[in-house]
Amino acid sequence: MTDLCDLTASELGDMLRAGETRSSEITEACIRRIDAVDGRVAAFLTRTDEMAREGAARADALLAAGEAPAVAGIPLALKDVLTTRGVRTSCGSRILERYVPPYDCTPWSRLAAAGSVLLGKTNCDEFAMGSSNENSAFGPVHNPWDLDAVPGGSSGGSAAAVAAGEAIWALGTDTGGSVRQPASLCGVVGLKPTYGLVSRYGLIAFASSLDTVGTFTRSVRDAAVLLSAIAGRDPMDATSLDGGSDGYAEGLGNGDVRGTRVGVVREAFGGGVQPGVRSSVQGAIEALSDLGCEVGEVSLPHADYALSAYYLIAPSEASSNLARYDGVRYGLRVDGRDSVEMMARTRGAGFGPEVKRRIMLGTYALSAGYYEAYYGQAQKVRTLVIRDYEQAFEGFDVLVSPTSPTTAFRIGERADDPLAMYLSDVFTIPANLAGVPAISIPCGLDEAGLPVGVQLTAPILGERDLLRVAHALEGALAFDARPGLLER
Amino acid sequence: MPVHIDIDHVARLARLHLSEEERAQLTAQLGVILEHAAKVGEVATADVPPTAWAVPRANVLRPDEPRPSLSTADALANAPEVEDDRFRVPRIVEVE
Numbered sequence: 001m002t003d004l005c006d007l008t009a010s011e012l013g014d015m016l017r018a019g020e021t022r023s024s025e026i027t028e029a030c031i032r033r034i035d036a037v038d039g040r041v042a043a044f045l046t047r048t049d050e051m052a053r054e055g056a057a058r059a060d061a062l063l064a065a066g067e068a069p070a071v072a073g074i075p076l077a078l079k080d081v082l083t084t085r086g087v088r089t090s091c092g093s094r095i096l097e098r099y100v101p102p103y104d105c106t107p108w109s110r111l112a113a114a115g116s117v118l119l120g121k122t123n124c125d126e127f128a129m130g131s132s133n134e135n136s137a138f139g140p141v142h143n144p145w146d147l148d149a150v151p152g153g154s155s156g157g158s159a160a161a162v163a164a165g166e167a168i169w170a171l172g173t174d175t176g177g178s179v180r181q182p183a184s185l186c187g188v189v190g191l192k193p194t195y196g197l198v199s200r201y202g203l204i205a206f207a208s209s210l211d212t213v214g215t216f217t218r219s220v221r222d223a224a225v226l227l228s229a230i231a232g233r234d235p236m237d238a239t240s241l242d243g244g245s246d247g248y249a250e251g252l253g254n255g256d257v258r259g260t261r262v263g264v265v266r267e268a269f270g271g272g273v274q275p276g277v278r279s280s281v282q283g284a285i286e287a288l289s290d291l292g293c294e295v296g297e298v299s300l301p302h303a304d305y306a307l308s309a310y311y312l313i314a315p316s317e318a319s320s321n322l323a324r325y326d327g328v329r330y331g332l333r334v335d336g337r338d339s340v341e342m343m344a345r346t347r348g349a350g351f352g353p354e355v356k357r358r359i360m361l362g363t364y365a366l367s368a369g370y371y372e373a374y375y376g377q378a379q380k381v382r383t384l385v386i387r388d389y390e391q392a393f394e395g396f397d398v399l400v401s402p403t404s405p406t407t408a409f410r411i412g413e414r415a416d417d418p419l420a421m422y423l424s425d426v427f428t429i430p431a432n433l434a435g436v437p438a439i440s441i442p443c444g445l446d447e448a449g450l451p452v453g454v455q456l457t458a459p460i461l462g463e464r465d466l467l468r469v470a471h472a473l474e475g476a477l478a479f480d481a482r483p484g485l486l487e488r
Numbered sequence: 489m490p491v492h493i494d495i496d497h498v499a500r501l502a503r504l505h506l507s508e509e510e511r512a513q514l515t516a517q518l519g520v521i522l523e524h525a526a527k528v529g530e531v532a533t534a535d536v537p538p539t540a541w542a543v544p545r546a547n548v549l550r551p552d553e554p555r556p557s558l559s560t561a562d563a564l565a566n567a568p569e570v571e572d573d574r575f576r577v578p579r580i581v582e583v584e
Contacts, residue, residue: 102562195543209541238548239541308527319502326503328575333568339580340503348505356504360514361521363502364493377528379538384531386542418517419524435542460543 004029005165006486009074009222010249012168016063016073023063023073026168027056027117030075034119034166037485042141043151043161045080046088047120055117062115070249071229072115077167079158080121081128082213083202084108087118091204092126092136095325095332095350105202106237107171107213107230114229119167122157126352127322128173128206130154131181131424132414135354140411143186144483145450149408152182152424155216159186162216163483169226170216175207176310177404177428179214180440184403184453187442187483189474191215191223192428194461195435196241198227199234207317208239210310210432220441220471224248227463241461251464255291257472260465262288263298263396268427274406276446281402284443284454287476288400293469298396300388305381306430311422312365312378313433318355319362325350357418385433393459398469401427403440403453427455437463439470442479451481490519491526 004012004026015021031049038044052075059073078084081091083101090096104112112118125135133141133156141156143149144164151160155172159182162170172179174192183190191214198213205211215226228248234240264285269278289295327333327346334349336342351359365374392399404424414421431438437460440453456473458466495515499506506514560573569576 099566102558102565195541196545235550239543239545241543241545302531305527305531308525311521312525312528323503327568328577329563330566331568336578339578342578343503344499344505347503348507351504353510356506356510357514357517357521359502359504360495360498361518364498364518364522365525367498367501373529374522374525376538377532378525379540380532380536381528382539382542383536386539419521422521433542 003033003165005033005168008219009168009217009225010219012074013070023056023059023117024053026073027052027075030119030167033164037164038166040142040147041144041160041164041166041485042139043122043157043164043166044077044120045090045092045123045138045157048087048118051087052117052119059115059117069114069229070225071111073117074168075117075119076111077119077122077158077161077170078108079124079155079170079172081124081173081204082108082171083204084118084121087121089121089204090138092124092138093350093352093355094137097332099330103202106199106234108202110230122155122161122170124157125154126355127204127318128154128175128178129318129354129358131177131421133157134411134415135352137352143408144485145187146408146484148410149450150185150411152185152404152408154178156182158216159183159188159190162186162188162218164485169218169222172214172216173203174212174214174432175210176314176432177425179216180428180438180453180455181404181424183216183440185408185451187451187481189217189220189223189442190440191227192431192438193227193231193463194241194437196239197231197461197463199237199240201234201236205321207314208321209317210314212432220467220474221249221252223439224252224467248463248467251468252471253468255472255475257469258292260293260398260469261396262293262295263392263399264295265399265401266297266299267303268401272405272423273402274446277402277404277406277452280444280446280452281454284473284477285400288473291472291476296396298392298399300392300430302381302384302388303430306385306433307422307426309378309381309385310429310433311361312374313382315358315362316365316375317362319359319366322355322359354418382433385430389434389436389459397458397465399457401455403427403455407446407448407450407452431457436460437466439466441470441474443477444479445481489523491522493518493522
């Protein structure tokens with residue numbers, strides 16, 4: 001089946017402006033697709049069909065008046081950790097199962113003001129902690145390429161929705177790879193911008209020094225358009241950065257990337273990388289070379305330690321951020337004899353196993369007597385990871401590696417081994433520690449017909465170069481395979 | 489060697505009620521994870537400064553001007569228990 005909902009936002013934008021379709025038609029096509037497949041994919045936790053129809057009508061009026069921004073009328077899905085006024089935002093957690101935010105996150109308020117259309121809130125690992133979407137309190141998401149496989153995580157619902165044609169594009173969040181890894185496993189484009197380029201206001205916090213809002217799209221051009229609409233300084237987020245905003249799509253160029261210095265990350269091709277991933281990514285590297293890039297090898301010597309540092313820093317920040325779920329102001333409450341017992345019981349009943357694991361890990365790493373040995377040392381490793389990148393970017397404009405060591409794995413396969421699950425993020429975590437932007441684009445299929453993603457990484461605020469190279473590579477690879485779900 | 493942690497102490501600090509089964513499982517899992525994480529100590533030498541934020545910003549200020557904020561009704565809308573426009577909680581201090 002192919003319908004309006006299978007096109008890119010840029011194609012649909014051209015059609016909207018040429019009067020060949022209307023936002024209402026596109027929105028209905030998405031809603032029909034959700035009706036047809038989401039019983040099997042389970043990408044959505046909350047649908048907002050009526051809001052979407054009203055939004056589409058408003059967008060059609062804007063378009064008719066000839067003053068519509070690029071994102072107007074294009075249906076979007078939002079990961080359920082991004083707040084939406086009046087629409088339940090659960091974070092995939094029992095503790096927020098009935099939470100209805102009184103405010104919109106900045107990325108959505110910017111998109112809404114520009115005529116975007118909200119289809120609903122997507123499933124994710126609880127509080128964005130996970131790499132498979134199996135940690136959602138509301139059940140797993142199924143990969144549209146193979147319904148028995150995970151979509152990746154933590155933004156698994158957003159990735160699956162875009163892959164299955166349920167949404168044209170989507171927002172997710174990326175703290176250690178939670179946009180790029182599911183994009184890779186679902187065969188779509190996933191962009192994690194520079195830390196701070198997109199406001200975190202209304203992103204329900206997991207690890208505040210690492211959290212970023214990222215995009216899921218079907219093309220690099222769409223990623224550039226969507227990023228332009230959400231990027232830039234926000235008075236509500238003191239860590240948000242100036243600059244960015246308009247013009248990422250204009251900067252994509254004509255595919256001429258001759259002379260771009262591309263560094264192949266040596267550490268990302270060791271053992272543990274699945275053969276099908278290795279060969280597809282090698283193919284992408286050859287394509288870059290054929291495009292006239294100067295390809296060389298580069299080392300990020302502390303990549304190995306980055307994973308260890310991440311699994312101390314992220315849980316430490318999480319243990320602090322999640323202290324707010326105390327049964328007082330919002331969310332679940334389980335009664336107790338006094339306030340402390342009420343809080344402990346509320347948290348014991350409201351959080352799932354992975355969230356408990358990370359709260360305990362972080363609490364331990366920050367506790368008296370252990371702080372220096374764990375959290376303090378991890379922060380020093382973070383410095384070393386940043387220095388690795390600084391050195392690498394002296395010689396190269398863009399770095400290349402696989403996004404994930406494997407393609408989509410079976411649901412349940414890694415559920416009992418947290419450490420093995422953590423290793424899913426070994427190639428994506430360093431970019432979060434260093435704050436640099438990175439993108440995953442599909443580059444082929446493995447032996448089982450599952451998509452492989454190649455990751456490009458650029459220096460802080462190097463989005464223009466990153467997107468330009470990704471756009472050229474995307475053109476050269478001409479990846480056009482479709483999920484099995486849509487071929488039947 | 490897996491790290492041994494005092495699970496009851498950490499759970500108390502985290503205000504997190506855990507079942508017997510969860511305590512046993514977490515003791516084992518955290519021991520293994522911390523053993524792996526302790527690798528950070530191998531390379532982080534005394535002369536390396538710590539980093540808290542990769543893209544640091546300092547003194548981000550805005551004018552101190554009154555603005556509309558959440559209404560009381562909005563702020564209380566998600567509360568588990570409310571009384572007289574306040575969050576209601578169980579007893580906090582012992583009464584003689």
